Amino acid sequence: MAGKKVIKSSIIVMLLIIGGKILALVRDALIADKFGATYITDIYNFSLGFVYLLTTISYGLTTTFIPLNSEHIEHSSSRKRNRFVNNIINLSTFFTIIITALLIIFSKQIIYVFGHGFTANVNIYSQAVEIIRIMLLSLVFVTLQSVVTGVLQSHKKFYEPAAMALSSNLVYIVYLVFLTSKYGIKGFAVATVIGFFVQFAINVPRYRKLGYRYKFVMDIKDKDARSMFKLMVPIIISTSVVQLNLFINRSFANNIYFGAVTVLDYSNKINTLAYEVFAIGIAMIVYPTLSELAAKRNILEYKKALVNSINIIMIIMIPAAIAIGVLRHPLVNLIFRRGAFNLTASNLTSSALLFYCPAMIAYGVRDILNKAFYSIKDARTPMVNSFIGIIVNIIINFILVKYMKVSGLTLATTISTIITTVLMMTSLNKKLNGMNMKKIFSGFLKISFSSAIMGIFIYIVNYVCMNEISSFMMGSILSIFISFFAGSIIYFVCLHFTKIEEYEYILKAVRNKIEV
Incomplete structure (x- = not known):
């Protein structure tokens, strides 16, 4: 991939990630507005946290899958490559379904051990079990998404994977705006599962354009599959x-x-x-x-x-x-x-x-x-x-x-x-x-000094805005807006005078992009 294309791809990927984060903030603001800080949101966040804990397996799956599929892209026929991908999809999905079923069966015990506070009230306990059972269904789509995005990334296709958070957050926002009053937190749990499905689905068109087609293959004795699943263990634990x-x-x-x-x-x-x-x-x-x-x-x-x-x-x-x-x-x-x-x-x-x-x-x-x-x-x-x-x-x-x-x-x-x-x-x-720990430590001191000067300035700005403006919302907006722009200028000026090599490198790269 040529240098200009790398820069262009990086910018688009970053914009998609930022877009997803902005929508995530809108989603969280709507959750706070609809449900507040109550046992209802505790149940939802606990259940989502449990699902996210298990999605670390998917990270290990993607991380180990990419180099193996890259080897197939370089050295194997499309038929052999397609067989490898389908085998991984079927094996990982099969094991995910078994794990999901077991977790659903033992969901009461999961809540009792890890969310014991919910057990004090029978109704709350029952609701927590119901919500976590619904949200555990997301794991199947997470597994499918992990392999498909691994395929895309091994072909250096990053836009769809970067847009996953953006697409799922759109689903959540639509639900929170239009359906919360009717279906409540249970409906939001279902919407969360749909959101994970959408994350998988948006990758499928590009996946098919790359020439991959689904076929049922399940060979647990396959050398590449066994090697991949063994490599997953330390990566899953460490990440x-x-x-x-x-x-x-x-x-x-x-x-x-x-x-x-x-x-x-x-x-x-x-x-x-x-x-x-x-x-x-x-x-x-x-x-x-x-x-x-x-x-x-x-x-x-x-x-x-x-x-x-x-x-x-x-x-x-x-x-x-x-x-x-x-x-x-x-x-x-x-x-x-x-x-x-x-x-x-x-x-x-x-x-x-x-x-x-x-x-x-x-x-x-x-x-x-x-x-x-x-x-x-x-x-x-x-x-x-x-x-x-x-x-x-x-x-x-x-x-x-x-x-x-x-x-x-x-x-x-x-x-x-x-x-x-x-x-x-x-x-x-x-x-x-x-x-070169000396350079790292020196950089840490210079950056911390520049950041501290910036911090003192934005502290003063924040104090004035929050105490002199009667509306807490207007004061908050002004404080963040002024602090971001003025604080950034002060920080970059301080970095310039401390002569940090990496900062000068970033400035040079930005100037080159502008000139191009």
Whole structure:
């Protein structure tokens, strides 16, 4: 793919992701408006969280499928390639149906163990079981989508996979606007299943255009299939830490008060907004570069690319974390505070969000480190660190939840994420016999200094807007608007004077794109 085409594709993919995120915010605002922070939203968020926890399997499926299908594209006939794809579709769907059926059968026990707070009231318990049973049906479509998007990405077709969140959020918004009053949360659970189906369906036309046709093939002894499913295990474990930590936190929150799970989830959604738009995209771009350099054994350039990637992530994520921490009240007000989501819920969510913010930086750096380990064919180290992170998170949860409630859970996640990220960086530094930690640390200090100056400015702006303007909504909008534009200028000016190499590289790339 030529350079200009790569730039064009990256921009379109980023726009589709941003579009999906904007619709996600609209969806969450509508959920807050219709259901508030109550046991109803707790049930929905708990059930959705359980489904998302299991979708980490689909990530492992896609990650291991792409390189194998790429080999078939290069070296096999279309007939053999089509057989491989159909075999993976049928095997993975078969096992997913079995797992889904078992989970539906034992859904009462799942709620009792992981959502024990719902069992105090018989009606609430019954409703929770019903909702999770409906939403577990999504897993079949998630599996199908994982293989089909893997096919598209192995052919370097990224637009449809990038548009999945946008399409499913349209389904949710239509339901919330027109059907909530009639069918309630049960109907929304059904709409969620439909949303996952739509995510799968939008990929099918492109899939067929690439020449793939469905046939029933199920060969569990196939060498490629067995190899792929074995490789999935460490990748699934190492990439599931975020969802698993969220699910563990939901289980703790479920026993604090009704609405605690919703407060936890809403604070996390704002916190991960910048991370999911920028950090994940950067990690996707970096992965093939690191893999290519590792394959060529060009260790010097590999280390340079890795360090530059970490610093670029920090250039984005550090100021984003500080800005979201300072502007947490206006952000929560603007996105969620309406209808049944009142001032108390808004303040609780803002407090939880504050302690989540540093985790955003660690998430971004950790993703780059994960890709670095995968590029040198080491899936074991990320897997071990994931286990460490989960154990640390649980221990700190037990300590902090007594004193800080939901905020304690978000702080525990931040601490565990930082610890595992530092451990991974230390391991990678040893594995590579040094990777210029001095440059990373220097970049961290310069970026943090620039971000702190920006933070002081937007704190003053936010204080004036929120205290001098009588309408909390107008004050929130002005605070966010002024802080974003003026704060960005101050931050970039500070970066310019600190002379960070990666910032100068980004500026040069932007100038070149404009000139082209």
